[in-house]
Amino acid sequence: MENEIRETGCPHRAAHAEGDWRGDTWEEVFQSGWEACGAASPGWTGAQSAAESWRGQKRLPIVARLRAWSRYARVVLLIGAAVGAAWFGSRQVTTGASANESVSSVPASSGLHGELAGTNADSGAAATLQVDVHGDVRRPGLVTLQEGARVRDAVRAAGGFVHAADAEDVNQAALVWDGEEIDIPAATTPSSASQQADAQGTEPLAAPARDAEAESQAALTSSASREVRTRKSAVSSGQKIDINTADVETLETLPGVGPKRAAAIVAYRQAHGPFPDLESLRHVKGIGAKTLAKWRDLITFGGVGQASDAGHREP
Amino acid sequence: MTRPRLHACAIAAFLVAEWPRYVWGWRAACLAAAMAILAAAAGSFLFRRDSRLLSVTAASLGCGLATGTLWAMFQPAHPSAPPGVRAVIAGKVQSVKSVRGRTEIMLAVRRDGRDGHPCHYEAMVFVEGSSHVEAGQWLEASGTFVVADRAPSALDVLSPLQRFEGRVRALDVPPDVGERITSWMDSSMERMSDARGGELIHLALSMVFGDTQGDLPSSVSSDFLAAGVTHLLVASGSNVGFALDMAAIPWGALLGRAWKRGRRAAYGVYALCVVWGFALLCGLQLAVLRAACGASYAIAASMCGRRVHGYTVLWASAGMAGVLDPGDLLTPSMLLSFYAAFAVCEAEALWRRMHPKRMDEGRESSSRSWLVRAGMPLVRGLVTTAVVDAYMVPVLWWMFRQWTPYAAISTAILEPSVEMLLPVLVLWSVSAAMARAWPVAFLIWCAHGMSDVGCGAMSAVLWFVHRVASWRGSLQSLAPLSLEGACAMVSGLVLIAHARVPSRRR
Structure with missing residues (x-):
């Protein structure tokens, strides 16, 4: 400490050097010491002195130079250590996947929290699930994943995308479920679909249709059955959703519908029977005129109200 | 031993006794208390026979045991029926x-x-x-x-x-005040919005009050997860700070002028009301509860004319959370909240070491080019978020086995943007609420205008998040990591941050 004071001529800096673990640096020196140092020797910073020494204007001892640069180096080292460790951890997953082509080591759940709340601490034996991946992947077929896997892991287990552009239209972060069928569309499909929509003169619907397209592509990754997947594809391809038979996942493909609102629709339908027309949907909490206007061309009412394609009763 | 360290030791001892007593029972609490006393005795010996540490620890352990016992009596943390009954x-x-x-x-x-x-x-x-x-x-x-x-x-x-x-x-339990107010704001904003407004409104409200109701579509949540900015959808300390900033405007313009004497105390009471009112609006989510406890401590200290450091506030918030809600003290959400606050303190400390404040900073800043002045906050944001993310890696790895490499970039860009957008969101909700209460043409026009601006801003946020989420390798799965491994990693990072280069001996 005394050496440091003599060396720097600044007791606060010495306290800083000394106090990281023993003194007050943790709470106080950062706050007061450096300000006082600045007052005692205005304009001095470690970076400046290091830079000056590099320029040869002022020679500092090598330890002092090291100290001057250590504040930058420690940040770089800290970030580098964390990133390196995480990269190593992700490589372990990749290595495991390549060792067993059909198995991808992804977040596994164990313990109550891990199993139930989506956390994965302290894993033990993990449940596996099987999904069928086909479409624009290198090795389409059945892949086995661990519980908690995401679409990215399924695609990786299936050999990866055939074209890099395929990844743009797939929500790779979505969780996959046991028995799911994942269809990776070719990269050209969405644009051709939207061009087709434009060509048909459906400009007012183009934006929601594209949204529905994107949403349905994403939803493909989280649906639990072929039927649901087909329905979600149907939304984007212009087919309509039967509001009286659709399940929660299918309803979520409608614009502005999340899990809560979809559940509310289903709950109301079960409590009060099928919806006869568009206006009857306003009884569901959270659905207003604006929302119904968006759905007008996306939903039907089956045979209940003999509704027209536009969601209105025929005259 | 310094006062901040004694303060930290007292709170740690209190929690060590209270939480095991409440959650695990007497045996675990007594064992923890005995170990704490032993550690305090060793510490007292090391710190030149400073007896204060031992006495403070003993008193805190006693308080903790008493508080834990009271909680266990009136609100047990275990089911009353055994398995099978x-x-x-x-x-x-x-x-x-x-x-x-x-x-x-x-x-x-x-x-x-x-x-x-x-x-x-x-x-x-x-x-x-x-x-x-x-x-x-x-x-x-x-x-x-x-x-x-x-x-x-x-x-x-x-x-x-x-x-x-x-x-x-x-069960037919009426929603609490916060839920009723946010639902009302939601419906008011939806009335004034155009197509696809619902999702954007949910996003905007989630950024202010947190997504407590699970209104956001899963695709949006997934994108935020993959981009590493899920914390933007959760109300936390920054939201509490924002609420205080917003509340300072009417105080400065109107209320503050009414108090000529005792202005500091009056503002303290006002700020406390704002903090806890906001926490109530957010449904007393755990992260907000912790932040509100910390903010209350800082406000109380400022009312007494004292400045407190971030770590002191962090410890104080842990102690207050332990008193208010010991059952949730070590839940994953609360642990993440505490650890994230610790990481922010560490990042700020590292930044201060890199760029110490100088007395002539104001004079120099005027001579700096606009590029440096504009770029410095961005660099600071990038560095601090990178450090925070580095600290979060072990914990997120242990809990979720996930890593989002682009989180620092997206957070550095999005967080200041969202902070700038928050006033717009507030104006949006206020104008929609006013237009609903008094449907005058001018107010409706204003509400529609604000709705367009707000929806545009939220669309831009969504677009950016989706772009980042779709980058290659945006969400990495990691190999399993044990608790010991995570602790070792955290210790290693702390060591890197605080290890000092040995000084030259003469």
């Missing part, structure tokens, strides 16, 4: 998941038994078939507690989770 529990739904033909409901149990006596623990309720239950709803479950068929993980030990199998029925 029919029981009835009631509580609020935290999350719902359908797996293999059955519904798994995470329930924050607050009533236990036929008589409905108060309790405080979490249970996972398994219901056969699909059940239309949503987050935020109150449920009554009847059935039996079951024993887990797997060894508990470290998180299970820290935050016990009971397993319950049976049937559920919805």
Whole structure:
């Protein structure tokens, strides 16, 4: 400490050097010491002195130079250590996947929290699930994943995308479920679909249709059955959703519908029977005129109200 | 020993005694207290026979044991019925998941038994078939507690989770004040919005109050997760700070002028009301509760004319949270919140070391080019978020086995942007509410205008998040990491941050 004071001529800096673990640096020196140092020797910073020494204007001892640069180096080292460790951890997953082509080591759940709340601490034996991946992947077929896997892991287990552009239209972060069928569309499909929509003169619907397209592509990754997947594809391809038979996942493909609102629709339908027309949907909490206007061309009412394609009763 | 360290030791000793007493019982509490006394005795010896540490630790342990006992008496953290015996529990739904033909409901149990006596623990309720239950709803479950068929993980030990199998029925419990207000704001904003407004409104409200109701579509949540900015959807300390900033405007313009004497105390009371009012609006989420505790401590200190450091506030918030809600003290959400606050303190300290304040900073800043002045906050944001993310890697790895490499970039860009957007969102909601209450043409026009601006801003945020989420390798799965490994990594990072280069000996 005394050496440091003599060396720097600044007791606060010495306290800083000394106090990281023993003194007050943790709470106080950062706050007061450096300000006082600045007052005692205005304009001095470690970076400046290091830079000056590099320029040869002022020679500092090598330890002092090291100290001057250590504040930058420690940040770089800290970030580098964390990133390196995480990269190593992700490589372990990749290595495991390549060792067993059909198995991808992804977040596994164990313990109550891990199993139930989506956390994965302290894993033990993990449940596996099987999904069928086909479409624009290198090795389409059945892949086995661990519980908690995401679409990215399924695609990786299936050999990866055939074209890099395929990844743009797939929500790779979505969780996959046991028995799911994942269809990776070719990269050209969405644009051709939207061009087709434009060509048909459906400009007012183009934006929601594209949204529905994107949403349905994403939803493909989280649906639990072929039927649901087909329905979600149907939304984007212009087919309509039967509001009286659709399940929660299918309803979520409608614009502005999340899990809560979809559940509310289903709950109301079960409590009060099928919806006869568009206006009857306003009884569901959270659905207003604006929302119904968006759905007008996306939903039907089956045979209940003999509704027209536009969601209105025929005259 | 310095006063901040004594303060930290006192709170740590209090929590060491209180939490095990409440959650694990007398045996664990006594064991923890004995170990704490031994550590304090060793510490007292090391710190030149400073007896204050030992006496403060002993007093804090006593307070902790007493508080834990009181909590255990009036609000036990365990079910009253043993496994296999029919029981009835009631509580609020935290999350719902359908797996293999059955519904798994995470329930924050607050009533236990036929008589409905108060309790405080979490249970996972398994219901056969699909059940239309949503987050935020109150449920009554009847059935039996079951024993887990797997060894508990470290998180299970820290935050016990009971397993319950049976049937559920919805309870007609009116929503709390916060839910009613946010729902009203939601519907008001939706009236004034155009197509696709619902999703954007949910996003905007989530950024201010947190996504407590699970209104956001899963695709949006997934994008935020992959971009590493999920914290933007959760109300936290920054939101509390924002609420204080917003509340300072009417204080400075109107209320503050009314007080000529005792202005500091009056502002302190006003700020405390704002902080806890905001926490109530957010439904007293755990992160907000912690932040509100910390803010209350800082405000109280400023009322007394004292400045406190971030670490002191962090410890104080832990102590207050322990008093207010010991059951949730070590839940994953609370642990993440505490650890994230610690990481922010560390990042700020490192930045201060890199760029110490100087007395002539103001003079120099005027001579700097606009590029440097504009770029410095961005660089600072990038560095601090990178450091925070580096600190978060071990914990997120241990808990979720996930890593988002682009989180620092997206956070550095999005967080200041969202901070700038928050006033717009407030104006948006206020104008929509006013237009609904007084449907005058001018107000409606203003509300529509603000709606367009707000929706545009939220669309831009969504677009950016989606772009980042679609980058290659945006969400990495990691190999399993044990608790010991995570602790070792955290220790290594702290060591890197605080290790000093040996000084030259003359």
